[in-house]
Amino acid sequence: MNRRTKIAALAAALLITTGAAGSAVASGDGEGGIREAAALTGTAKLYRPAGDDITFTFDAHLAAKDQRDPAKATGTFSFSHYIGDFAASADVKVDCLVTGGKVATVTGVITRADGLLAPSLGKRVGISVHDLGKHDRLGYSWMASNDPSEDEVPKCTSAAPFEKTKAGTGDFKVLPWQVPYN
Numbered sequence: 001m002n003r004r005t006k007i008a009a010l011a012a013a014l015l016i017t018t019g020a021a022g023s024a025v026a027s028g029d030g031e032g033g034i035r036e037a038a039a040l041t042g043t044a045k046l047y048r049p050a051g052d053d054i055t056f057t058f059d060a061h062l063a064a065k066d067q068r069d070p071a072k073a074t075g076t077f078s079f080s081h082y083i084g085d086f087a088a089s090a091d092v093k094v095d096c097l098v099t100g101g102k103v104a105t106v107t108g109v110i111t112r113a114d115g116l117l118a119p120s121l122g123k124r125v126g127i128s129v130h131d132l133g134k135h136d137r138l139g140y141s142w143m144a145s146n147d148p149s150e151d152e153v154p155k156c157t158s159a160a161p162f163e164k165t166k167a168g169t170g171d172f173k174v175l176p177w178q179v180p181y182n
Helices: 003-027 115-120
Strands: 038-045 053-062 074-083 086-100 103-114 124-130 137-140 173-175
Touching (some): 038 086, 086 124, 103 115
Antiparallel strands (some): 038 173
């Protein structure tokens, strides 16, 4: 290989490497292309044969700089339940996010609640998600009592993802946690 060919090959390799880094910047946290440590995003409806409209939406993130402390997660999530005359919804401020593989557990404090969820205002709740493509699963901390105001949970805890999402609505995305010691 002559010198000119070596330089061309080196330049091509550099362009490919730079292109890959550019992709990381687009999906990173804006800090020089560093990928965020963990994330849970998306919306899905739970499967209910009786016709209940139960929806969960997530926008939770753990910045790369906070990878050692999942309690520094930021973002929000919300949930709602409608059927007939029954209507209830809540917004939650994230206070912890842990992910492993395609499973995430997020907790937060309810900042807005209406309907039967109104007594839950100020309570911490937890949600778990299993990102299985179009067949995601979800669990929530109040599954035993059916009342989020009854049992407040510690940060980063919830029930296993026992619920199925409604066909065609599962679009949760879990970004696995980059644990600093793995």
